[in-house]
Amino acid sequence: MTANPIAETVTSLMPRARAELAELVAFRSVADPAQFPKSECEAAAAWVADALRTEGFQDVAVLDTPDGTQSVYGLLPGPEGAPTVLLYAHYDVQPPLDEAAWLSPPFELTDREGRWYGRGAADCKGGFLMHLLALRALKANGGVPVTVKVIAEGSEEQGTGGLERYAEARPELLAADSVVIGDAGNFRLGLPTVTATLRGMTLLRVQIDTLQGNLHSGQFGGAAPDALAALIRVLDSLRAEDGSTTVDGLAADATWDGIDYTEADFRKDAKVLDGVGLIGGGSVADRIWARPAITVLGIDAPSVVGATPSVQASARALVSLRVAPGQDAGEATRLLTEHVEKHTPWGARVAVEQIGQGQPFRADTSSPAYTAMAEAMSVAYPGQEMQTAGQGGSIPLCNTLAALYPQAEILLIGLSEPEAQIHAVNESVSPDELARLSVAEAHFLINYARSKQS
Structure with a gap:
């Protein structure tokens, strides 16, 4: 200095x-x-x-x-x-x-x-x-x-x-x-x-219910709708095969024209494990600064330790969507909510609650x-x-x-x-x-x- x-x-x-x-x-x-x-x-x-x-x-x-x-x-x-x-x-x-x-x-x-x-x-x-x-x-x-x-x-x-x-x-x-x-x-x-x-953000709590209570997986599994499995399908629908965010109707193809962020630098900064690939397409800067990104912040589900052989009646997740500059967080929230409702399988009951939002x-x-x-x-x-x-x-x-x-x-x-x-x-x-x-x-x-x- x-x-x-x-x-x-x-x-x-x-x-x-x-x-x-x-x-x-x-x-x-x-x-x-x-x-x-x-x-x-x-x-x-x-x-x-x-x-x-x-x-x-x-x-x-x-x-x-x-x-x-x-x-x-x-x-x-x-x-x-x-x-x-x-x-x-x-x-x-x-x-x-x-x-x-x-x-x-x-x-x-x-x-x-x-x-x-x-x-x-x-x-x-x-x-x-x-x-x-x-x-x-x-x-x-x-x-x-x-x-x-x-x-x-x-x-x-x-x-x-x-x-x-x-x-x-x-x-x-x-x-x-x-x-x-x-x-x-x-x-x-x-x-x-x-x-x-x-980027802006919207934070949604997604609740899926399928049964009045948990059921024995041996007696009912195979026919009884599993709320946790339904939730997993919904969450998986929010990403393409390459891991990029896919919310129906939400653009995800913008590009960044400022400072470059090399993949090597990003892997080091993010501490990505050897052999594990990055997700999404385009440059790193495109993905983290110019495009929307979904992250599952948490899931309410039985822990592995102490789990019982049960079909789950209910499951819940906290989902974050980072909203790209130039997009409206309110509109992104609407599209994400509609996407979750549309992709919930088996007629399961789904409730989406917004608990936070900020504009880009x-x-x-x-x-x-x-x-x-x-x-x-x-x-x-x-x-x-x-x-x-x-x-x-x-x-x-x-x-x-x-x-x-x-x-x-x-x-x-x-x-x-x-x-x-x-x-x-x-x-x-x-x-x-x-x-x-x-x-x-x-x-x-x-x-x-x-x-x-x-």
Whole structure:
């Protein structure tokens, strides 16, 4: 990193940032009370609110959103006439999955091989610390040149839409000239990247019933309709022979024209086992950034251990559909529902319940904010040119903000590069990446303020 006062300040602040991230990671803030107490999320929200107050933010508020979770808001006034920039992150996290598979406790920030390990370290508690570091560096070097709003969401990972509904009801709250979403990541560790597109998502719970109760498979098997077998057939109908997604009526042939993602790099990033092929057709970037993708997230069925010789009366699955940029999530939900109903065999009773949805997003990369960010990235990553990539995941708030504030310039950066292994066991963040992106964000705010004055 090129020596400059902001970079030097960020470096000096890293021990404090590490201690604060450890405190924040310790909260088991999974926004699902069936898995962790709601009090864990509430405590994390209170921590974020206190951090904003300590930084001099005004009007700090813990907002009760319609989905029963909390988001945290704060305002840091800038010079008169300065533009307003909204900084976004979320403090809720994915569940830890198999805690025994973690090499260190998931909710205890642990240093190992130059990285900090812990659930949420990169996605996205580290993103909140990135914002704080950038602002602290600016304060130590002449002040923050823009008005800053911060919003930290409490249910992004659940996709239940609480903050979106809250913002729609109070559109003045998050109004800004530019928005920095700190929930994306560099295409490769050390390669400065902004994310130009996001896939949307819809989440459906599919229930199939065939019998009043389970039956002895020897006495009734062969004629009695098996709900689990029916569910398996439905789920299999959602993929073609090559594994590509096939939802009746939903286009799945778009192409990506940005940065290339080689199969070799993807196999390494995804840790695909030797001899196992990738699924789908087209380039890797086509498949993960430009096209829809089905994933079966879970199935309610008897476990192998303790299973009895029974024909199953009921079976249930949780199905995720990532919706490609340019497609409408509501229409995709309708098509997926109709597909499931059409492909349910034997006249079995099927019920489809939507439990989450978010629209895809496409940014305007020609805006002045992107020029300001490119210049900032060149300072934080000397000798590197900013790249533009897609992201297969969803951040539902992006489309809400774009609809509410059509003139706002929205940028997506963050700490979730491939080595971070977000949503998996042993999630981690690179402290070097945290420092560089904090420097980049600080310089972006300087550049953006200057661009609005000219």
